[in-house]
Amino acid sequence: MTTTPLGIAMIGHAFMGAAHSQAWRVAPRFFDLPVHPVMSVLAGRDADRTRAAAERLGWADSTTDWKSVLDRDDVHVVDICTPGDTHAEIAVAALEAGKHVLCEKPMANSVDEAVAMAEAASRAAERGVRAMVGFSYRRVPALGLARDLVAQGRLGRIHHVRAQYLQDWIVDPAAPLSWRLDKDKAGSGALGDIGAHIVDATQFILGDTISEVMGTLVTFVPERPLATSHSGLSGTASDETGPVTVDDAALFLARFGSGALGSFEATRFANGRKNALRIEVNGSAGSLAFDFEDMNVLEFFDGTEDPAVSGFRRILVTEPQHPYVGAWWPAGHGLGYEHAFTHQAVDLVRAIAEGTDPTPTFADGLQVQRVLAAVEGSASSGTWQQV
């Protein structure tokens, strides 16, 4: 086990901060890593809360000045877990300071910001500084297997992609306004928060990009009680109300470069669906289906088999052959939500040590941002929009 340290500074300590902390904590215990991640410092806005979070999450130090971490020699990676409106500033500054960057998705709140970030990443790469976007679902073993099967040609020519990200956490009109419903903070609603994930995941699986979209955005509940405190997903409702300035749901059709047709839907109003990131792919030789609510399973139909015994196979993606799985438990002992973050940390650490660019790159993140912008454009114009 190596003792070469790789110092991490994390900015933000809410939901994503907890997930990323678990990743840094656990990665070196299950995976052979060329360098050893060290949880050096946590940056937040409030000193007391940040100090408490650092202690609970296991960070050696804490600060309320995120810029200060860029000057520290014991920090090699800046891990950005803040809301989207701050990503561009922090990421660009960190890259220019020579720090590797892991940036939560959506990469930015606008294409302009994303362009700036991608350019900064490009300049930094010349100096051996790495940048990666946190599309963590790529690191779910079942989706890694999905990509492998497509890349091996097991699906043949791809005809259809059906992608949905269904949640229901604000279906109650009395659920309070959180920063996630505020366009200034969050950039968009379901579109950027969860739609971005299915855009990335389907492009990742297909090894293809979306070229054209036609969509619509809707806000079912335009006014909500103000939250008395802005804390993550929840908060207590007050008597006053305020406007919801983002979309509750986003639906769009898409054409991929290869000619495949896609149907996309991201919503926070699918009652009873808690985190149903669902993807189906149909090709000339076979099909795939995935639902994150059963995350250790990939369904695969092999269309080349004898029809008498063909059917969608429920592959339990817990075999040592499957992506990332060999480091964990025996077959049948499933993984959970946060394991994808651990895999993400592992891939980033290895890329840094090997001097290669980790994926998804900031250019990949920018491309996703362009898709989201095209959906917004299409929703305004009522026509198809090029990406």
Add this chain to the structure above:
Amino acid sequence: MTTTPLGIAMIGHAFMGAAHSQAWRVAPRFFDLPVHPVMSVLAGRDADRTRAAAERLGWADSTTDWKSVLDRDDVHVVDICTPGDTHAEIAVAALEAGKHVLCEKPMANSVDEAVAMAEAASRAAERGVRAMVGFSYRRVPALGLARDLVAQGRLGRIHHVRAQYLQDWIVDPAAPLSWRLDKDKAGSGALGDIGAHIVDATQFILGDTISEVMGTLVTFVPERPLATSHSGLSGTASDETGPVTVDDAALFLARFGSGALGSFEATRFANGRKNALRIEVNGSAGSLAFDFEDMNVLEFFDGTEDPAVSGFRRILVTEPQHPYVGAWWPAGHGLGYEHAFTHQAVDLVRAIAEGTDPTPTFADGLQVQRVLAAVEGSASSGTWQQV
């Protein structure tokens, strides 16, 4: 058991003819009917094949002149099971001759034809002559239950409809041209053949209509081997090829009158999906999910329950309380595909006897036709289209 006969003439004896024959044969054996359907005469194009079909299917007589059945006193109902290009002529003539009409879907190959049919039905209704479109899936008990739950308010305000009709029978590019791939015969491809079903089924479940659509049509395999014989779904391939003049897949977004958002997809290229008519509905109070490949089940999420014990319930729709089920077997003894046709026959016979208009009416069929035409229009224009 009544002995008042209700004479049926059926036109066409392929796939749908077999299903309708089973319906007429079986309906009076399980359901109490006010009049007794009699399988009087079968009309087809080829005398020998029609006679053989009549014998096999149990029709008392056969003819190659469909118009002759309109003159027969022992014929009270004309059941139209031919390809769509003949529906309008036959239906209008039958209605004018005072015969009740059951017409397979899609009702017609164009809006103009459908208008003529709806007008003929309207005139006929004044004389007590009934007309019904064969959207048989409405008569699957699980979809009847779905409609009931929505009507009872168990789903609250409807936000989302997700409807797919997925088949794969021409995913092989070597599958031959059949009349279903010929625009002149079939009117359209996946859109009219199976897309029509999910348009009708979702409107039926919601008690609402689609007001606006935006969609696209695609033909993945534009040229196919000519079939040496045109027989139903299959046929033998020859060396020559011909153009596919209909869509292989149709995708569209939809807005319902109530504000609900719909996502629709009909395709014959979903490898491994054999007859996956799938519908999900999400409302403010609950959700529903259905897949015809598990046709005796309706999933229902009751969003008003204690979250600790709430979840999608797999309702086995085989209880005596469920629509149509009481006439059949004890709980847990599921029904099959053709039972919906029997239920359709039962509902038509009862409406005729009671002197009421059976649903879906020809006006309903026309409205579905307008939705399909709007999808085609939208696919051409690249913009949203009013229905």
Add this chain to the structure above:
Amino acid sequence: MTTTPLGIAMIGHAFMGAAHSQAWRVAPRFFDLPVHPVMSVLAGRDADRTRAAAERLGWADSTTDWKSVLDRDDVHVVDICTPGDTHAEIAVAALEAGKHVLCEKPMANSVDEAVAMAEAASRAAERGVRAMVGFSYRRVPALGLARDLVAQGRLGRIHHVRAQYLQDWIVDPAAPLSWRLDKDKAGSGALGDIGAHIVDATQFILGDTISEVMGTLVTFVPERPLATSHSGLSGTASDETGPVTVDDAALFLARFGSGALGSFEATRFANGRKNALRIEVNGSAGSLAFDFEDMNVLEFFDGTEDPAVSGFRRILVTEPQHPYVGAWWPAGHGLGYEHAFTHQAVDLVRAIAEGTDPTPTFADGLQVQRVLAAVEGSASSGTWQQV
């Protein structure tokens, strides 16, 4: 289509009578049969009710004297759908009268009766008279496919069989006594009624027989309200109660001739399970799983495949290659409960016409009866019992 008639007399017209009538009615409409079944006469106990049933079910004649049908020249087959206590007398008399016999399961209420029936069948066979037991689940296409896969060696050496038949129709202690809870009429409870089905089905799938059992029987509710009328599964409860003289549930372990281990459970107290006939088979090369509540599906695990893509396949048993399916609908258009009875009628008619013995034979039925008796013996003695 043949016009050589094969006259059928059916004895009994409750639940099973309705299912068998549908079989005789429908079989010649979908299958090419060498002779044409004719629904000649229905025998019952009450003249009015039998006449009404005959009319409703489509039998040409009716009688209250079942023995009279044995003298009729237009009767070639006697189809026994009465409670088990009458099977032996009717079947033996019919066979001796030279009539082919289809006898509902369980074949008899005791081994002695079953021996007499098997001997009568053996004597009759010498004269070309056929006898068959109505283990209809053998004719569910998915179970036919299961047997084929085992016979082809796709499962290798069989290690485990897990068979359950779970219902819940008397879980309510207020459900009234019916003839099915009366040992004199029914012979046994869950054991003979539904346990017999899983004994036959597993032996059929494996092509093997049970050699030894160890089990227990239990009656959870020993006293129930008397039914005011004995009609099939239901009836109205009265204030008086009477004893339940059969088992509510039967559990047993079994050893097959080949060394496979079996675990069997038949119960009417599995709340929420309506007709869950479930069978799993595990072999050295693969596994199978079936649940009648999803009757058009067989799950198959091929253990010889690459573990990276292996998993239980959900085979939709609706392909033309599958047993019986080619006669019905296109792929994906599932069958229902009663189709198995149609297949049973088809197989019997063909065996009669071809002069071969239909299976399951009365010898097979006797063997099942011996297994049931061994379970009862074991439940009394508390030890393993040879079959």
Add this chain to the structure above:
Amino acid sequence: MTTTPLGIAMIGHAFMGAAHSQAWRVAPRFFDLPVHPVMSVLAGRDADRTRAAAERLGWADSTTDWKSVLDRDDVHVVDICTPGDTHAEIAVAALEAGKHVLCEKPMANSVDEAVAMAEAASRAAERGVRAMVGFSYRRVPALGLARDLVAQGRLGRIHHVRAQYLQDWIVDPAAPLSWRLDKDKAGSGALGDIGAHIVDATQFILGDTISEVMGTLVTFVPERPLATSHSGLSGTASDETGPVTVDDAALFLARFGSGALGSFEATRFANGRKNALRIEVNGSAGSLAFDFEDMNVLEFFDGTEDPAVSGFRRILVTEPQHPYVGAWWPAGHGLGYEHAFTHQAVDLVRAIAEGTDPTPTFADGLQVQRVLAAVEGSASSGTWQQV
């Protein structure tokens, strides 16, 4: 966050050692604990391998002398992760030395050993020293919810328990002998290794104990290649073979104290089932079903509901109300295999701090051992055996 340390010594560092290390590492990061677990020292047999494991797993120190940890003041808890033949010696010594003990299951290899351990635990409890058996599946949230529902009376009187633990890791006859197939090391095979889990889990869910059993044990492959190295579950096969001295599969029927009937099966030969711990419970008011291969789900049937809308609900056990879940992620973000070990550590730490006895106690472990012994006795005698 507390800083009062609770020093842990872990004995053994194979599969279970990795799982327990993750528990100690992660527990204080997600749960508020009254004392702070410290990973003080790891004991193993080989110095180099133990030192490497300690470094990788994050233990501060290592030793090859497990007895030495009993003398250390910085050790408060001894966590026993070795094969079963060593449990009794280590546990008794640790308890006598005043160390709290967490002992992996099965608690011991014989009832005699288990009695000694339970007695030692009883004596230790008087001095405030705690002992707990590692039946980790109790800490899967879905099984905690199952127990809660039974305790709340939502299932009514329990009639049936159906418990299976199905694996397939030695279905290949060429899989080498490991210590788990050696009676001297492992005590028994499937019975003790995985059968113990379903005995504990069902008794836990029911709040009841098994009073009587009747079963059989079988060894399908009695001779296997010797492993060239004994490492965990795998190892390389050599040319020599040796005898398998434990059961490959164990099946038994059981009667619970309350009168419920159980059917149990533990096997390593269920091809395609990787870690299918499956439990169904049927009661007069409802039913439950669980499968560890879909571990974040509990199916619940509420038999008191309107039959028109009742069905097994797929409860996604990821709500903040569910046992342990509130400490982790938002709804729909599932947990994995090792989370149960974290919950186990949390419960133990809290019990120690609060001065209460953690469950399952060593008395509970002894009772499970008695059930296993009764199964072995029954398998020998061929009769029912009292526990």
